[in-house]
Amino acid sequence: MRRVVLRVTGCALVSALSGGCAVGAAGDDGRAPGAPTGVTAAAGNSTSVHVMWNAVAADPGISVYEVYLGAEKAGEVPGAAHMLDVVRLAPSTAYVFTVRARDTEGRLGPPSREVRAVTAAAGAADRSAPTAPGGVSGRAAGSRAVRLSWSASADDRKVVSYEVYRGDAKIHSVGAAQTATVVTGLRPGTSYAFTVRARDAADNLSPAGPVVRITTAEGADAGADTAPADFRATGHRGADGGYYIDLSWTPPRVDGVVAEYRIQLDGQPATSLVWGGTPPRGTAAHSFYAGGKAGVAHRVRVRARLPDGGWGAFSAERTVTTGPEV
Structure with a gap:
């Protein structure tokens, strides 16, 4: 199974084969854990920011996640947690955060991409709480x-x-x-x-x-709400004479950010896609080579790696037949 890492921020998920965004191969030296993905930061109020990230897969496992405010460590949480409220901040102020993972052997991984948040303006003598949802x-x-x-x-x-x-x-x-x-x-x-x-x-x-x-239900069903929506699959013939399958979908709306997907082709894992920049909130897309023979039918579907590290449900399955007519 191929693993493609997209490192272009704000770019649609298109492989190098289709002449789209730049793609770099993912490397894994088996040492320190990787950088957390799907990092977000949002003001909780005038003096705090809520930082979230996706679980990092590591062997051995993750012991703690460390959250940094600029170059200073703002706090840490156990490896099972993927969020931290950074408090005692100044109102109406911009802050930059990164997250790093430390494994159970003490090895500290590289920092995530930087995320920014601006705290809300302070309310003047506001002692009135909102109504309950x-x-x-x-x-x-x-x-x-x-x-x-x-x-x-x-x-x-x-x-x-x-x-x-x-x-x-x-x-x-x-x-x-x-x-x-x-x-x-x-x-x-x-x-x-x-x-x-x-x-x-x-x-x-x-x-x-x-x-x-x-x-929750019994068994291992991830639930339809965790599946990519609006999944579409078409095909085209490339300038090289080969046939390509073009996919698009809407990310599932889950707690956190979806930064990795797995594409299944004809019942087998075909490609794993990882965003190295900011994953799109709207439609995602990917195109991959399907061979040089026309008239071949392929079944394809996609699933997302959820922020907790597990895989979500598969999208609907689509069938694409290679050939000039598709």
């Missing part, structure tokens, strides 16, 4: 994920984020414009209790919305 609902999305949604909170100034709790533990934060999310990294056949709270720029936290209790 209403209409909170959820459902299992297979055995390892759940989908949550809620209605927007109201505030006398401005809601800047929503915080998702599993039991008493905060597990995620999203911006004020987002009122739904898919939480991954759960266990099959397990009951969970989730709540959502709103936070304003003055760091006032709302009461929790209604508790939503969800039991």
Whole structure:
């Protein structure tokens, strides 16, 4: 199986074979863990920033993740966690963050790409908390994920984020414009209790919305909500006379960023694609060589590596036949 790493920020996912973006081969020296992917940073309020990243696959496993504010370490979390709230920051200020993984043998991997966030403006003497999120609902999305949604909170100034709790533990934060999310990294056949709270720029936290209790499905089904959507497959004949399969899809909406995909061709893994820059939020695309013979039918589908390190569900399967007519 080929593994392609795309290192061009903001570029559509197109292989070198199709004359698209520059592609570099992924190297793995078996030593320090790799750089975390899918790193994002968003202001939680006027004095904090919520940093998230995807799990790093390593053997041996990851012991801790270290989050850096500029050149200084701002904090660390255990290897099972993929988020950190960096606090005691200044209002209306831009900050730059990176994340590094340290494995259980103490080896520190390279830093992730830099991400930037600007803290919200301080609210003047604002002691009024937002209202609790209403209409909170959820459902299992297979055995390892759940989908949550809620209605927007109201505030006398401005809601800047929503915080998702599993039991008493905060597990995620999203911006004020987002009122739904898919939480991954759960266990099959397990009951969970989730709540959502709103936070304003003055760091006032709302009461929790209604508790939503969800039991994940038995088995290893990742759930349809974790599958790439709007999957399309067509073909074309290249200038070299060979036949190519052209794919496009919309990334699944999950907690965190999807930076890696695996394409399955005729029931077998064909290509693993990893973004080295910023993965697109909209339509992703990839084109790959399918051979030099016309009239050959191929079945193709794609799945995403979720932020928790596991693989999501496959997209719908499409059939493409090589030839000038496609």
